[in-house]
Amino acid sequence: MLKIIEVIQDANAKNCPLPALALALTLPDICSQIEYPNEKNVGYRYRNWYNNHVHKHEEFHCTLNTLNSYDKLNAIHEMETMLHKFNGYACYKLRCLLLHQGDAAMTGEIKYDNLYFNIHSGEETRTVSPTKQPDQPIEHLSINSKLLCDYLCTYAKKYYDEHPNKELFQKKILHG
Template sequence: MHQFVTATKAAVAQGNWYAALAIALTMPDICGRTENPSKNSRARFVDWYDRFLLKRYQANIGPNRALHTFLSGLDCYALRCAFLHQGEFGIDDQRARQALERFHFDIPRQGSFIHMNHVNNVLQLQVDRFCLDVTEAVEQWLIIVAGDKDIQARLAKLASIG
């Protein structure tokens, strides 16, 4: 998994947003399959996302400080499917989606940070922050599974170039 984390971070550093996003959206699926190979792609993606990324995409908002989920596991999986298979940010035709219809990704700009803005059924994310959130979650997961021999054996079989 380290090769995918490194590639994502390099793509972010280079401003190669499409590459960074493609790898970032792939990693939860790879981690999920490595951990639970018998589950289907959707189930393992959502399960992994909910355990390692969901809290980053929830916040207490409003006067009552109600917990709001900006990005659920299902909506993230729908984004994964739409972007990787169709090259789109619209998820309104994805069966897996839960609440959102579309994503809007912004690039980082000097002096501004635009991330987790939810307007109607559109979620605005800053692409570098999203990709780095995924890499940080993967790094956390790698520490947790370091002692699991079965997972380590499956990780050893992942693609490696060079």
């Protein structure tokens, strides 16, 4: 898994957002198989691992020190309300969308179930603006792929570092 993290970080550094994000979205798959070895439902494992190891630690990368106290409080409130929208459910849906539909997800906003994703690799943080529908809410999520990759790599590495049995992370690859 450490090699995968290294490759993701290299792809991000070389401004290759699609391969970096596609590979980063597999990290919760790897870690959740270790954390929940008897759970057969991949989505359940993935969502729970993300919520327990990434989502609870996320924070927006903005310079609050440059804001006055009123704007700082508003920015913190805005971040906190937006942050909870991108959770294990949304990350799992993004994983399914990107890994099963490829680079189609990188061309404008694309709907997957009740979520609209817009993936970008700019330096701005991702934002969320919910739109209410009569029957169910539709969420519009703008995803900063570099930031999401950083989160996934950071917390997958932390999970690896804290796990007592490193052998579980070693996958045997057959060379033909």
